[in-house]
Amino acid sequence: MKISYYPGCTLRTKAKELDVTARLCAEALGVQMEEIENWQCCGAVYPMGTDEIATKLSAVRALDYAKHNGGKLLTLCSACHNVIKRTNEDMKTNADICFRANNYLKLDEPYKGETEVIHYLEMLKNVVGFDAIKKAVVNPINRKIGAYYGCLLLRPSGVMAFDNPENPTIIEDFIRAIGGTPVVYPFRNECCGAYVSLKNSELPKQKSMKVLSSAKEKGAEEVITACPLCLYNLQANGGDILPVKYFTELLAEALGVKA
């Protein structure tokens, strides 16, 4: 099956491996990720101000494109997922934002949140199925792995509807599917320090170290994430505590897919 795919800025540059491994693995699992045309950067953070319209338009353009190309939009980077999914919710439920955004875009047919935004992990779970992945695994990952969710996939849970915001299980289920042993640790849904690292490097340092030492204390040998910024913060501040990887890298390893 084919599915419209939004890669986002970082996956085109610093996080190429996340993008490439994800595409190859999807192909191996029978899913074609079709990159949408003329996508623009989503802005990387969801603008919460109720009068923010222009900052949401690139997400709406991508959503509208996907609406006419299969009705689903696949994301991989957690930040893109957060921005696009929350913007989509605005288009669905906030008449004012919807009206004003459509005024800007002048689409042939107004966009009203019709597209379904799904994250790559949700694709693995609901489209491919973890059981199918289990069968496709050639190199089981026999390691203890801590899932790092961070904030963007989970919160706000009312909109993201990704998993239980305090006790998520999807990445743990994924780890089990590729033959690993998930390690549940209390800081897996705590913030890594996010964009603040550009202005105040001390705060992300403390937060990232707390995350990784919590994972280590509970027995993890490595930590996986779906977010390039989380990966950067965790590696830059706690790379010596535990190795941090993209979850797709482990998927590729398990499936025997080489980039």
Added chain:
Amino acid sequence: MQRIGVFICWCGSNIAATVDVEKVAEVIKSEPGVVYSANYQYMCSENGQQLIKQAIKEHNLTGVVVGACSPRMHEATFRKAAEEAGLNPYMVEIANIREHCSWIHKDMDEATEKAVILVRTAIAKVKLNAPLTAGESPVVKRALVIGGGIAGIQAALDIADAGFEVDIVEKNATIGGRMAQLDKTFPTLDCSACILTPKMVDCAQHEKIDILSYSEVEDVKGFVGNFSVKIRRKARFVDETKCTGCKICMEKCPSKKGLNEFNMNLNTRPAIYIPFAQAIPNVAVIDPTQCIKMKTGKCGICQKFCGVGAIDYEQKDTFIERQYGAIVVATGFKPIALDNFNEYGYADNKDVITSLELERLMNAAGPTNGVLLRPSDGEHPKVVTFIQCVGSRDTSGCGKPYCSKICCMYTAKHAMMIREKYPDTEVHVFYIDVRTPGKNYDEFYRRAVEQYGVDYIKGMVGKVYNENGKLMVQGSNLIDNEQITIESDLVVLATAIEPEPSVRKVATLLTASIDTNNFLTESHAKLRPVESPTAGVYLAGVCQGPKDIPETVSQASACAAKVIGLLVKDKLKTNPCVASPDENMCNGCSQCANVCAYGAITYIDKEFRLGGGKTEIRRVASVNPAVCQGCGACTVTCPSGAMDLKGFSSKQIMSEVEAICKM
């Protein structure tokens, strides 16, 4: 031909000072249908009433209008007077010329003119009045109490002591309810079992009380004074009449891994069990999902050892049907599930427990024999942290929007009990507000702080997590504007309470209304707090709203008083101003039944003559006058105009409108 008599009251000067009463009486004399018109200083006095009675007899009146004070004052008085003179009491109408006229107007002409119109309006109505007779329905002198917790027990005892038969239907194997699980009770710290179990025994020994344990209400028909209730007696696989409660079966049962519900699943029990030592009835019950014999066919050990032959693996649910005059709902509560509160780590950490679990851990008959030990490793906790308002006052959708009311007091109780028993244990309490209104309640809480040195921290906990085997409780200390993390050994969540979920089914069966939080609605929040809007149904305990034991007991006794007041009557007089359908117009569409808050409307198939010897069976609405409260909601919703309300018929109201408009 109508013969109306009109009586204008002066009410001393209350009316006469602003309304020219003589003129009103004079003008009204010429109204069509009026044969007698008089005015008098005090119509409500003995002489005034005599005047009415005399006129009814002398002038053969068919209707009476009294221009006087509000009908809410003296309608009943004048109706009674009319009845004594042989006129149907519902042929009397009141024109309110005091509260609605003389008292609010200053200009005599204006007030007099209005009084004439109000009297005319009443005349227009009374002309269309029809004699009504209050119906009577018999009262079955037996009460049903649903739920055998402290609320049900108290209500049953009070009703039975007044000499009426009471049945307690309890869904569990024993009565006692939540209170039986508690260790001590606030604000006196007396042992819960010590004050509850004697009452349980009283119930069992009372000749007027029949305890139907392990039973559920299956169906309810009928109405106030005459409910017919079908009760399911669940199979307990033990003959209740034979079992002596010797417990040898419990000892011998090889399947001992069942979770002990009474101990909040903190330890295990055999497949055949008596919930706790003081259970009433003291009779075993088999959990068929756990029993080896019932799952595999092999075993039967309990049967072999039972000296009285009480074990019956083939037992089936049975049904009984009984009649009751009144029903008390006392279905109680349960703590909410904590699935939406994973930030407190309840699911992941054995040492994060609910307050009810702590009750069992502190109780001498509990899993640790009353020694406070951590569930994870059986160690004595040195730092115990309480979190209040877990799931209460939560409008985010995760919890309950209401205050659970009992948590502040029981948390203070727990904190004090721990400090009393284990002075070396540090106790912290995170709170949003401490709410302790009630006699000796605030004093009780302050004692926890001042005498027992419990550390109260104003602020809420954001996260509980496990680090190096310690429970880290991270939260706000708002007074000092800081974020703190308390390294704890045991975390106790003061979990919100919600009505026992089975109340929904009970409410549906009883057509008792329920609010958005599943609490049963009382008839009036202030003045009728123990009565359900459904006549003959009364509410006791937490099923009506969060409350503690003293309040529950008061409400239960209040219920009992109401029930006794009902059961002492041999017959019930019913309000005759009820809805009634014109069956020729009714098309059986069910709209009226849908809006009826009382379930007073049902449908019957009725044969109608079509002429030419043909008949037709049609479904038509039928109003039970004993249940109808006379609100009239159905009359407006009826699309064919078949439904009308006696005493406030559409024609009557239309004629009032006409009389007012015709100035």
Added chain:
Amino acid sequence: MTKEERIENLNRLSGTDVRKCMKCGKCSGRCPAFKDMDIKPHQFVSMLAKGKIDELLESEAIWNCLSCMACVERCPRGVAPAAVVEAVRDTVVRMQGKNGIKAEEIPPIVDELIPQQLLVSAYRKYNK
């Protein structure tokens, strides 16, 4: 603009109803950036409710809030403290010369590992 209008603007921009706050402090109990916030999350809510916006606009905390939504997620009353912080930050950076990051500060910080996402998000948060 009168002070009342400015307060109303800030409320509207945040899209949250600060009067719903019951002052439990759960937001600040959970905030991972608590130590770096000169005005704490619960204070953002209460100060907006009390109209103390001049103090809010001077706050350093707006640069340290991680927008991690932990406070929003746990608030028992459906208040969004993070949205109040964002509304204050938006108000500040929309003023002339009040950007949180100056272009010339960037090159020295940037290493070759920094993902685009970080630069874009920081610019979105700190600058207009």
Added chain:
Amino acid sequence: MQDVTTEKKEFTPNIVAFCCNWCSYAGADLAGSSRLTYPANVKIIRVPCSCRVNPMFILKAYQQGADGVILCGCHPGDCHYVTGNYYTRRRMATLFSFLNYMGIEKERTRVEWVSAAEGARFSAVMNDFVKTITELGENKRLSDLRVKEGE
């Protein structure tokens, strides 16, 4: 509070008020016993519950020449019959839309919740309503000419 009773106006409207027995009628009684005045052209019809008021009664009042109709019930949530006033609220919303369609000024008809304890409110509401109707003028559109001619 402006007391409309003392104003000399050529047009004095005729107003029908439907009051539920348990709250508003009792509120009107309290207004009376507190001697809180309102104009004499308000006449009250007692009904058991506001939900007894058929929209037809209101139309009938207009047809018969009433200049304004006000319907009073218990506050939402306080209904003596539990849910009666919720039905009222819904039915009245429909009636308002019908009256609007008919071209009747929406201010002519009013729904107010007045409790048994709100005597002062009852009087204030009535004063305000009479003022509104006085300003609106006579109900010409709906009143049946045959009714007027018959006078």
